[in-house]
Amino acid sequence: MKLLKDILYGVSLSAVSGDTGVMVNQIHFDSRKVEMDDVFVAIRGTVTDGHEYIQKAIDLGARAIVCEELPELVVNGVTYLQVNDCNSALAVIASNFYENPSKNLKLIGVTGTNGKTTVTTLLYNLFKKAGFKVGLISTIKVLVDDIVHKATHTTPDVITINDYLSKMNDVGVEYCFMEVSSHGIHQKRAEGLYFEGAIFTNLSHDHLDYHKTFAEYRDTKKKLFDGLPKTAFALVNIDDKNGPVMLQNTKAKKYTYALKSFADYRAQILEKQFNGQLLKVDENELWSKLIGDFNAYNLLAIYATADILGLEKMEILRLMSELENVDGRFQYYISKERITAIVDYAHTPDALKNVLVTINALRTGNENVITVVGCGGDRDKSKRPVMGHIASEMSDQAIFTSDNPRTESPKTIIEEMETGVEPQNTRKVLSIENRRQAINTACKLAMANDIILVAGKGHETYQETNGVRVDFDDFKEVKEALKSLKK
Numbered sequence: 001m002k003l004l005k006d007i008l009y010g011v012s013l014s015a016v017s018g019d020t021g022v023m024v025n026q027i028h029f030d031s032r033k034v035e036m037d038d039v040f041v042a043i044r045g046t047v048t049d050g051h052e053y054i055q056k057a058i059d060l061g062a063r064a065i066v067c068e069e070l071p072e073l074v075v076n077g078v079t080y081l082q083v084n085d086c087n088s089a090l091a092v093i094a095s096n097f098y099e100n101p102s103k104n105l106k107l108i109g110v111t112g113t114n115g116k117t118t119v120t121t122l123l124y125n126l127f128k129k130a131g132f133k134v135g136l137i138s139t140i141k142v143l144v145d146d147i148v149h150k151a152t153h154t155t156p157d158v159i160t161i162n163d164y165l166s167k168m169n170d171v172g173v174e175y176c177f178m179e180v181s182s183h184g185i186h187q188k189r190a191e192g193l194y195f196e197g198a199i200f201t202n203l204s205h206d207h208l209d210y211h212k213t214f215a216e217y218r219d220t221k222k223k224l225f226d227g228l229p230k231t232a233f234a235l236v237n238i239d240d241k242n243g244p245v246m247l248q249n250t251k252a253k254k255y256t257y258a259l260k261s262f263a264d265y266r267a268q269i270l271e272k273q274f275n276g277q278l279l280k281v282d283e284n285e286l287w288s289k290l291i292g293d294f295n296a297y298n299l300l301a302i303y304a305t306a307d308i309l310g311l312e313k314m315e316i317l318r319l320m321s322e323l324e325n326v327d328g329r330f331q332y333y334i335s336k337e338r339i340t341a342i343v344d345y346a347h348t349p350d351a352l353k354n355v356l357v358t359i360n361a362l363r364t365g366n367e368n369v370i371t372v373v374g375c376g377g378d379r380d381k382s383k384r385p386v387m388g389h390i391a392s393e394m395s396d397q398a399i400f401t402s403d404n405p406r407t408e409s410p411k412t413i414i415e416e417m418e419t420g421v422e423p424q425n426t427r428k429v430l431s432i433e434n435r436r437q438a439i440n441t442a443c444k445l446a447m448a449n450d451i452i453l454v455a456g457k458g459h460e461t462y463q464e465t466n467g468v469r470v471d472f473d474d475f476k477e478v479k480e481a482l483k484s485l486k487k
């Protein structure tokens, strides 16, 4: 139990009705989870308004209510706290409730359209190899030292983040690497946290269903950097045209990394092979199993971060050379017929293009590239024709299929992808709604040395249709399909 007054420290209150000297048990923003003596914070959401559930929360035993508008009738024995912005208040209350766990470790946030999971996971693995106790908050999983928790979001809500950070404090975690999504920043899920540093990977077309304009999407990402204290570091990819924008108003120490521009940290790709690439980082060479220009950026970002955080440069490179691909990111399998299948989480136009550029650069002869790809339902629709265009333009054969249609019609999504296909490429496109069938068809069409890219789902192990998740794992599917081929 905590004293309500204590967890309100730093919250700017516009009105108080009732006693703040009471003990409270937990904080919730979902009335359905409220129990006796909890605090309920009413959040205005995208679908409904938490203020409508204040009475429900009280019926379940809420001892205090945080809201932007006081209800007309107040209940005796309940404390009402009026604030201007419930999301901001929740952020402060959650940090106070868990005794500011972000202050007791070094928290590094990673933002950008692509590369967040890769960079945070590689940093987690690198620092673990270096002998530190580490934590990870990512799309794939949350790791409290070695204990795995299931991830629900890229950036969880602020109560859950503080809960994880507090668990990390309990086991002595020294560094935590956390993905910070634009939804997370907009909904203030990362507010009130003490960041040791933040990293910007890149910015391209995504989430325009939520942010409406690219400028709004960019400015949301920028807030992570605007909010850093001067003791923190801000590390940005300066080859990305929005890199300088991220640094505009930050008080933090500024660092840049780049493959093309002048920067504090620079790398050059010396040699590319299917099983790895040779990079020149500073004046030293690094052989990495992670291939592609985009991974050269990811690797440089982790090298720079580790250097800024004080690890020894040669040791960083030695540990980096041992790092493996992150699950579902350029994960590959070569069949006995010498057909290569690559599973990659590329679900944005930019990521799909990067992966196909990487694959095409590895072609040595006249092998074909067959791409199986879909676009998610109930998400940014404007990506669909662009991804359809990229897949058909950059592959010899593209198979459009389903990728978590959610509540939308898979057929309609595929038709929207087809609108992006240039007339000269239509003959290269097949549309097969059933993802298993699409993967099987790609395997049947493939000849020796061909490369099959299965894009979009990466590490995900389900297909979501109308709220129902059915087991589906691209890597298993394509491997099985290739194994059962009779050629």
Ligand SMILES: CC(=O)N[C@H]1[C@@H](OP(=O)(O)OP(=O)(O)OC[C@H]2O[C@@H](n3ccc(=O)[nH]c3=O)[C@H](O)[C@@H]2O)O[C@H](CO)[C@@H](O)[C@@H]1O[C@H](C)C(=O)N[C@@H](C)C(=O)N[C@H](CCC(=O)O)C(=O)O
Binding pocket: 029, 030, 031, 032, 042, 043, 044, 045, 046, 047, 048, 049, 050, 051, 053, 152, 153, 154, 155, 156, 157, 181, 182, 183, 184, 187
């Ligand atoms: C669009 C979006 O981001 N939605 C998030 C948002 O929900 P919402 O605004 O729709 O909430 P709402 O349903 O309108 O409800 C408003 C409030 O009323 C409360 N409520 C509601 C019903 C009730 O009976 N009682 C009650 O108290 C809700 O708990 C909520 O506080 O706030 C919720 C609580 O934090 C999130 O779980 C939810 O994430 C949904 C599930 C989601 O899918 N989000 C995705 C888009 C997302 O956040 N993605 C990003 C990154 C993606 C990427 O980079 O690829 C992520 O960080 O994961």
Ligand SMILES: Nc1ncnc2c1ncn2[C@@H]1O[C@H](COP(=O)(O)OP(=O)(O)OP(=O)(O)O)[C@@H](O)[C@H]1O
Binding pocket: 112, 113, 114, 115, 116, 117, 118, 119, 139, 154, 179, 181, 201, 202, 294, 295, 297, 298, 328, 329, 330, 344, 345, 346, 347, 350, 351, 352, 354, 355, 458
């Ligand atoms: N630095 C990068 N630049 C561009 N594309 C990248 C980069 N790193 C990874 N990718 C591509 O984007 C895909 C997703 O990578 P990753 O999961 O690391 O990104 P993310 O930012 O975490 O995505 P999400 O927020 O949607 O989970 C990869 O499978 C790869 O195709």
